[in-house]
Amino acid sequence: MRLPVRTRLALLAGGMAGGLSRAARRGNGTTISGRVALVLDPQALSRLARGRRSAVVSGTNGKTTTTRLLAEALRTHGMVAHNDRGANMPTGLVACLARDVDAPLAALEVDEPWLPTVVAAVDPRVVVLLNLSRDQLDRVGEVALLAHRWRAALAVPRSGSVVVANADDPHVAWAAMGADRVAWVAAGQAWRADSVLCPACSRLLARVGQEYSCRCGFRRPQVGWRLVDDPGRDGGDAGTYVRDPDGRKHRLDLSLPGRVNQSNALIAVAAAAQMGVAVDEAAAAMARVREIAGRYARVDLAGRALRLLLAKNPAGWAVALDLLRPPAECPTVVVAVNARAADGRDPSWLWDVPFEALGGRHVLVAGDRRADVAVRLAYAGVELEIVDGGVAEAARRLGPGSLVDVLANYTAFDDALAAAGGRGTASTPAASTPDAHHG
Amino acid sequence: MAEQTVGRLDPRPGDRLRLVSVYPELLGTYGDRGNVLVLAARARARGVEVEVVEVAPLAPVPSQGDLYVLGGGEDAAQSSAVAALAEDGGLAAAAASGAVLLAVCAGVQMLGERFVAGGADVPGLGIIDATSTRMPRRAVGELVVEADPGLHVPLLSGYENHGGGTTRGPLAEPLGRVVRGAGNGEGTEGVRQGRVYGTYLHGPVLARNAAFADHLLGLVLGTLAPLDDTLPERLRRERLTAVLGSAAG
Structure with missing residues (x-):
């Protein structure tokens, strides 16, 4: 790729800073190198993105998983730049694109508030919008405001660009309706409490099943892509299928657990199709993915076998509680x-999570905010034990034997992964700017 | 607290508490449903039969409840909710007949005379003598409050996240004095007018401050037997220490 001298120098300087940061063991260096490059060349992101066919993925939950699945599908057609280390703000994107300067394709997860900036700079072929719900209210801001900003950004005409949007989330649908071309996907909505009001006029939305509508005329769009469960009674193979806008069914066999990941795959398949990857080819590539940045992975920590589940906001926790193995198989949970x-x-969102579902299990409570979690679980009537430390300390408290499920939020998850010898993705506490915001 | 418990018996098995959660889907952005869970659990632990009434968005608010909880919400939700509450009248009737109200954040602003939402000046319910306006900058972070001595509660801990500040009129007293954070924006925190309480403390406030939860319950149920509050007390002290250092308490 031909880059202007200024950008090349900026990347060189950024690369050196990244090396120093790694040498000083302050994070993996991704973010600092991008930050240095952006200071020296504020246009670095758009220059690095120019000439590539890019897809950007944003939303409160499922960003990392969906971007990874999409990257696997695109890889069947060529080299893909992919910010798989979770650094999803402009600094991280610059570092990612600079690492794979020659990749003709890019699959980029983008932090929600940064989406307008990134869309303007990257000029992506596809913008994937997953969902919007309460998350990090101290930083990201309120959901309705975010939807307004997305809509304004997507209303700017860009030729050859398509938005792939989850029609089941009213905020996402409203934001996407601002765009010229939209592929609508029924990707589900695990959490409805943040879409009680019409995003267009703030009246109460009428809801019947998946459908929603408002007196102002706003309603759930007609969906082109959906999941179909075939019980196999009519002689066909039982299983889950992707139904494309032409009505054709394609088998979806994921290694990742749960309905939520089938929905992530569905929207990734729809996005890949916009970039020329056939549905069956995309689905086959996605089927090979077994873990996402350590999520769902079985790890060994302090001689104990753990299965790590990441959740970081009420919607994500509701989903993760659903993914726990039954109490008979997994009586203890961390x-x-x-x-x-x-x-x-x-962490006041803890009170929006249905932790009552942990009733009947023994819960080891760990992490910096274990006192908050303990109070929440105590009022939910859940039997608990506080562990002074993180997941690693909790693992030491476990008896030998069976696999234990661990639910952790972002940096707690990352600490656990690092302790297990996996790759940590979070910035260290010393580098306290939130560079990576996992989805 | 003698003046607050006049005419009330201490709770006995069979006593009932009607706890009304007002529009939780609209006014619950910051975990405020936790306040309802805590009040219900602490009353049940004293043998009180608790009925929790969750009022669906824009459904009628019963006026016969004992204790009402309003949470925070985004601007659009706040404006929709206040218009519906004004039209419905149930909450104002309950307050007039002596029900206990706890309003948090946007809830406080709605109970006052006027507030600002979405850049517009919005009429409030006029239940408390207070007016809310935009502060120069949004207040986000830990909030520590020394409650009015009449409440007999230790330092209150919470988390605030609001763009509006609140000015009290002569009929409203503050809940307390700000030790750390912004609160109302002029050194005081929250409002208290009769049996109506408002605060910018999230956390949720009653999860972190068991004594404040019991203060509110005591207004309805009389003197309460102590509970084992090791966990909430550990949380309160930990948060205070995080903000104020080891001398907190």
């Missing part, structure tokens, strides 16, 4: 919560 900059400083 819950670890931090409230560092990258997590959001205010």
